Amino acid sequence: MSNTPTAVLSGVHSGPDPSPGLGLARSLRLAWPRLRLEALDYSPRSTGLSAAEFDRVHVRPGWHTADPVALCAGLVSIVESAGAVFLPGLDLEAALLAEHGHPALLLPPPAAFDTVARPGAAVAALLGLAVPEHRFTTDVEDAADFAARHGWRVLVKGPRRGTVAVDTRPALAAAITRLRRTWGDAEVLLQRRVDGPTESIVFAALDGDLLGACAMRPTTTTAAGLPWAGSLHPLDSTSGIDDLVRVTRWTGGGEVEIVRETTTGTPHLVAVNPRFPAWIHGATLAGVNLPARLVAAVTGIPPHSREKAHSTGFVRVVEEIPAGPHAIGVTPQARRAFASPDHDPSGMPALSRALATPRPRPGPTELEPPLAQDIPAALVVDPFESPATVFFGGVLDRGLDLLDGVCRDVEDATGVTARFAYPVRVNPDPRVLGAVSRRGAMVEVFSQAEARRSAAAGFPADRVALGGPAKWWRYDGEPVKFGVVTCDSVTDLERTVDLVDRGLVHADVLGLGLDPASRHGVDVTDPRTYRRVADLLRSAQIGRLGLRSPAAGPRLREFTAAITMAADLCARADVRVRCVDLGGGWLPGLDRGDLGGHLVRATRLAVRELGCLDQVLFEPGEFLVGQATAVFSTVLDVRDGPAGRAAVVDAAELPDHATHVLWRGPGGRWLRLPPGDDPVLDRLGADHGTRRTLPDDLDAGDHLLVLPGRGHRVD
Amino acid sequence: MSTEPSAAISMPPAVPAADPPWAPRPPFRVPTRPPAALTTHQDCAACADTRSWLLARDRAEATPGRATDATTFGLGWLFRHLRWGPNRWPFAWCDLPDATHVDCGVLACVAALVLAERGLRVERVQLVERAAAEETALWRARWRAARCSDDWLLTDHAVYHEVLLVAGEPGPVLFDPTELRQVGQGRDRPLWMRQWAL
Numbered sequence: 001m002s003n004t005p006t007a008v009l010s011g012v013h014s015g016p017d018p019s020p021g022l023g024l025a026r027s028l029r030l031a032w033p034r035l036r037l038e039a040l041d042y043s044p045r046s047t048g049l050s051a052a053e054f055d056r057v058h059v060r061p062g063w064h065t066a067d068p069v070a071l072c073a074g075l076v077s078i079v080e081s082a083g084a085v086f087l088p089g090l091d092l093e094a095a096l097l098a099e100h101g102h103p104a105l106l107l108p109p110p111a112a113f114d115t116v117a118r119p120g121a122a123v124a125a126l127l128g129l130a131v132p133e134h135r136f137t138t139d140v141e142d143a144a145d146f147a148a149r150h151g152w153r154v155l156v157k158g159p160r161r162g163t164v165a166v167d168t169r170p171a172l173a174a175a176i177t178r179l180r181r182t183w184g185d186a187e188v189l190l191q192r193r194v195d196g197p198t199e200s201i202v203f204a205a206l207d208g209d210l211l212g213a214c215a216m217r218p219t220t221t222t223a224a225g226l227p228w229a230g231s232l233h234p235l236d237s238t239s240g241i242d243d244l245v246r247v248t249r250w251t252g253g254g255e256v257e258i259v260r261e262t263t264t265g266t267p268h269l270v271a272v273n274p275r276f277p278a279w280i281h282g283a284t285l286a287g288v289n290l291p292a293r294l295v296a297a298v299t300g301i302p303p304h305s306r307e308k309a310h311s312t313g314f315v316r317v318v319e320e321i322p323a324g325p326h327a328i329g330v331t332p333q334a335r336r337a338f339a340s341p342d343h344d345p346s347g348m349p350a351l352s353r354a355l356a357t358p359r360p361r362p363g364p365t366e367l368e369p370p371l372a373q374d375i376p377a378a379l380v381v382d383p384f385e386s387p388a389t390v391f392f393g394g395v396l397d398r399g400l401d402l403l404d405g406v407c408r409d410v411e412d413a414t415g416v417t418a419r420f421a422y423p424v425r426v427n428p429d430p431r432v433l434g435a436v437s438r439r440g441a442m443v444e445v446f447s448q449a450e451a452r453r454s455a456a457a458g459f460p461a462d463r464v465a466l467g468g469p470a471k472w473w474r475y476d477g478e479p480v481k482f483g484v485v486t487c488d489s490v491t492d493l494e495r496t497v498d499l500v501d502r503g504l505v506h507a508d509v510l511g512l513g514l515d516p517a518s519r520h521g522v523d524v525t526d527p528r529t530y531r532r533v534a535d536l537l538r539s540a541q542i543g544r545l546g547l548r549s550p551a552a553g554p555r556l557r558e559f560t561a562a563i564t565m566a567a568d569l570c571a572r573a574d575v576r577v578r579c580v581d582l583g584g585g586w587l588p589g590l591d592r593g594d595l596g597g598h599l600v601r602a603t604r605l606a607v608r609e610l611g612c613l614d615q616v617l618f619e620p621g622e623f624l625v626g627q628a629t630a631v632f633s634t635v636l637d638v639r640d641g642p643a644g645r646a647a648v649v650d651a652a653e654l655p656d657h658a659t660h661v662l663w664r665g666p667g668g669r670w671l672r673l674p675p676g677d678d679p680v681l682d683r684l685g686a687d688h689g690t691r692r693t694l695p696d697d698l699d700a701g702d703h704l705l706v707l708p709g710r711g712h713r714v715d
Numbered sequence: 716m717s718t719e720p721s722a723a724i725s726m727p728p729a730v731p732a733a734d735p736p737w738a739p740r741p742p743f744r745v746p747t748r749p750p751a752a753l754t755t756h757q758d759c760a761a762c763a764d765t766r767s768w769l770l771a772r773d774r775a776e777a778t779p780g781r782a783t784d785a786t787t788f789g790l791g792w793l794f795r796h797l798r799w800g801p802n803r804w805p806f807a808w809c810d811l812p813d814a815t816h817v818d819c820g821v822l823a824c825v826a827a828l829v830l831a832e833r834g835l836r837v838e839r840v841q842l843v844e845r846a847a848a849e850e851t852a853l854w855r856a857r858w859r860a861a862r863c864s865d866d867w868l869l870t871d872h873a874v875y876h877e878v879l880l881v882a883g884e885p886g887p888v889l890f891d892p893t894e895l896r897q898v899g900q901g902r903d904r905p906l907w908m909r910q911w912a913l
C-alpha cells in the first residue's frame with residue numbers, strides 16, 4: 001500500500017469567483033508534500049489547470065457538448081484508474097456524481113442534497129438559524145407581490161444556483177429572465193434580503209462523523225460580496241454541525257453561509273454548499289486542515305506534516321504563473337467574459353440547463369370571479385372603440401372596502417382613530433374623487449387648483465389635507481379652510497403660521513412634515529433646524545399640531561428616528577402632538593392584514609413616543625387606483641421570430657410591466673394569458689416589459705386588455 | 716465634574732525612554748489643567764435645546780447592535796454634524812449647532828454626555844500622544860489661522876488629547892471619540908495619561 005494518497009480535484013478555476021480546487025491542492029500538499037494530485041475541469045480556460053501544484057490535468061468536454069451521465073462515468077473511471085480519492089469543487093457536478101455512490105467519491109449521499117436544497121429550512125432548524133422569508137414562483141406578478149411585501153429589498157435565486165439582488169420591478173423581471181436563461185429552471189426562489197455581516201462555517205465529515213469545523217468572517221470582500229480576506233475562529237459549539245452531518249450521513253466537505261441581521265442580531269441561513277469553500281486553504285493556514293483530515297480518514301494514511309497555525313487570518317493575492325500547455329492554444333475571449341455566469345469556465349450553467357426539466361408551454365386560463373365581473377361592467381359598449389382606457393369601478397370599490405376595514409383594524413388594535421387621505425395627483429378622475437368622497441374619506445392636495453377640484457367633487461374643507469412645496473402658489477389671499485395643512489420646510493412653516501395668525505387660513509391641524517431622508521420635509525435631526533423649529537413652536541399659537549413622516553415598508557426605521565426626535569422637540573416646546581400622518585408609498589398588492597399590521601406597528605411606535613393621539617392618517621394613492629384602470633387594445637400583428645413570438649397592439653402607450661394581460665378572440669370570452677417570455681409591444685414598437693406566453697391561435701383583430709403593473713419601487 | 720485626578724489608572728504611563736537613544740525627544744510639560752468643559756448659560760433656551768437635541772438624536776439612532784459595539788459605541792452619527800478642528804474657548808452648548816469645527820475637548824464632553832445618558836460609566840482621560848513633526852506643523856498653522864490657542868501642541872512631537880474611559884464587558888475601554896476607535900497600544904501607546912472621575 002502506498003504511503004501517500006492520490007487525489008483528483010474538480011473545479012480548479014482561480015478567478016474573481018474561484019472554485020476550491022486550487023485551495024484543496026495546497027492544503028493536501030501541506031499535509032503530504034509528495035502526494036499525487038490530478039486536476040479536472042471542463043474548459044481549458046480554467047486557470048488553475050496551469051498551477052504547479054498538479055501532477056496531471058484532465059480537460060473534459062464541456063457540459064453542453066456531452067451527455068452528463070456519460071461525463072460522470074468517465075470521471076469515475078479516471079478516479080478508479082488513478083487509485084485516487086475524488087474531492088468535488090462544483091456543486092452541480094457533485095449532485096450528479098452523488099447518484100453513483102462510489103466510495104472513492106467524497107460526496108454527501110443524494111438525500112443530503114435534498115436536505116440542504118434552497119432555502120434549507122431543515123438545516124436552519126438543526127443549526128438554530130432563521131430562514132429569511134421566501135416564496136417559490138414562476139410568475140413575475142407573484143414575485144412582484146412578494147417584493148412589495150418586503151419593501152423591494154429582495155434576492156432572486158435560482159433553485160440550485162445564481163443569486164441576484166433587486167430593488168425595482170424592471171430589475172426583478174430582468175433577473176428572473178436571466179436566471180431562467182442561465183440555469184434553465186422555470187421556478188425561482190424569492191427571499192427577503194437580510195443585511196448584515198456574513199460568516200461561514202466549513203466542516204468535513206466521513207459517513208456522518210464530524211472530522212472538524214471552523215468559522216470564517218470575511219474582512220475584505222469583492223464587489224460581488226465574495227471573501228477576499230478573512231479571519232478564522234473556532235466554533236463556540238459544534239453541536240449543530242454534529243447533528244447536521246449525523247442526520248444527513250454527510251461525507252466530504254461542506255460550507256454553511258450565514259448572515260447576521262444588523263437590525264435584530266438574528267443569524268439567518270444563506271446557503272449550504274455540498275463541498276469545501278474556495279477559501280478552504282485559509283482555514284488550513286489557521287491550523288485546521290480539513291481536506292487532509294478527510295483524505296486521511298478515508299485512506300487511513302496519516303498526514304506526513306502536522307497541522308500548524310501560521311496565522312489567525314488569510315488574505316488573497318493575485319499571482320501570474322506560466323500558462324500550461326492546454327491553455328496555450330486558447331483563443332482570446334470577449335471583454336468581461338468572467339463577469340457573466342454564462343462564461344463560467346467550469347460550465348455549470350450548461351450543466352444546470354441540461355439537468356432542468358423542460359416545461360410545457362402554458363395555455364390561457366379562465367378569469368377568477370371579481371375580474372370576470374369587472375370586465376363586462378367596464379366594457380359596456382361592445383364592440384368597444386379601440387384603443388381606449390377603461391375604468392374598473394369594482395376594483396376601486398373593493399380597494400375602498402379594504403381601506404375601510406384597515407382603518408377599523410387599526411382603531412381596534414391601537415385605540416387611535418385611523419383615516420386615509422387619497423392623493424388627488426395620482427389620478428384626478430372625477431369618478432375616483434366621487435367614490436372616495438362618498439366614503440367620507442379625505443383627499444390630499446398639493447395646490448390650490450387641486451383643492452378647488454376636490455371641492456367641486458364634493459369634499460368639504462375639513463376633509464382636505466393641503467401639503468407639498470407649492471401649496472401657496474397662486475393663493476389669491478381670500479380666507480380658506482383646510483382639515484390639515486402640512487409644512488415641509490422651516491420657511492413654509494413660518495409662512496403658514498403667519499397666514500394663520502392673520503386669520504386668512506384656518507387649519508384644524510397644522511402639520512410638520514418630517515423626512516430626514518429627503519429634501520421634502522423638515523430635518524429635525526439637524527441641530528440648527530431643531531433649534532429653529534423649537535423657537536417657532538414656542539412663539540406661534542398652534543391649536544392642534546400634527547406630524548407627517550412616511551412609514552411605509554422599509555422606511556419604518558427612519559419614521560421611528562424622526563418621531564423620536566420630534567417627540568423630544570415638541571415636549572421641549574410644550575406643544576402636544578395630536579395627529580400623525582404615516583404618508584404614502586403603500587404598494588398595491590398588500591392585503592388587509594399586511595397593510596393593517598404595518599399601520600398598527602407605526603401607530604404604536606408613534607403613541608409610545610408622543611403619548612395618546614386623536615388620529616392617524618395614511619395616504620394610499622397607487623394602492624387604491626393603480627389597478628383600477630386598464631388599456632383596451634386590438635392586436636395589429638403577431639410576429640414569429642427566432643427569439644420567439646411578439647404581439648403588436650394599436651395602443652400608442654401601454655402600462656409598464658402589466659399585472660394581467662387578458663385576451664379575447666372573435667366571439668370568445670376573456671381569458672388570462674399565462675406567464676411567459678413573449679413581449680407585447682405598443683404600436684410604436686416599444687416594449688414596456690410585459691411578457692406572456694402568447695397562445696398559438698392569437699391573431700390580428702383579437703382584443704387585449706392590459707392591466708397596469710404595480711408600483712415600481714418604494715419612493 | 717470633579718477636578719481631582721482619580722486614583723485608579725488603568726494603563727501605566729508609557730516610559731518615553733523606550734525610544735531609541737539616537738532619536739531624542741524634547742521633554743514636554745505635563746498638562747495641569749482639568750479636562751475641557753462646555754459652558755451652560757443660565758436661562759439659555761438654546762443651550763438647553765442643544766443638549767436635548769443631542770440626547771434625542773442619540774436615542775433616534777439606537778440599534779440593537781449598538782450595545783455590543785466597543786469600537787465606535789455607535790457614535791458615527793456625531794460626525795454627520797460635527798467636524799474636528801479648532802474652536803475658541805470658552806465654548807457653550809449653544810455654540811455647538813453653528814460651530815464649523817470642534818476640538819477633541821468638545822467631542823469628549825459631547826460623547827461623555829451621550830454615553831452617560833445611555834447608562835454607561837464614563838470617565839474623562841487626558842493624554843499626551845506622539846505626533847510627527849509634519850503633523851504638528853500643519854495643526855499649528857491651522858489653529859493659528861483660526862486664531863485659536865495652540866497650547867495643546869506641547870512640542871513638535873507631543874500633543875495633548877482628550878479621550879474617555881468607558882466601563883464595559885469584559886473590561887474598561889479607552890475610547891477616543893475624535894477618531895471613533897480605541898486608543899492605540901504598542902507604538903501608538905500614549906506618552907502620558909491622567910484619569911478624571913466624571
Ligand SMILES: [Zn+2]
Nearest residue numbers: 756759762809
Ligand atoms: Zn447658551
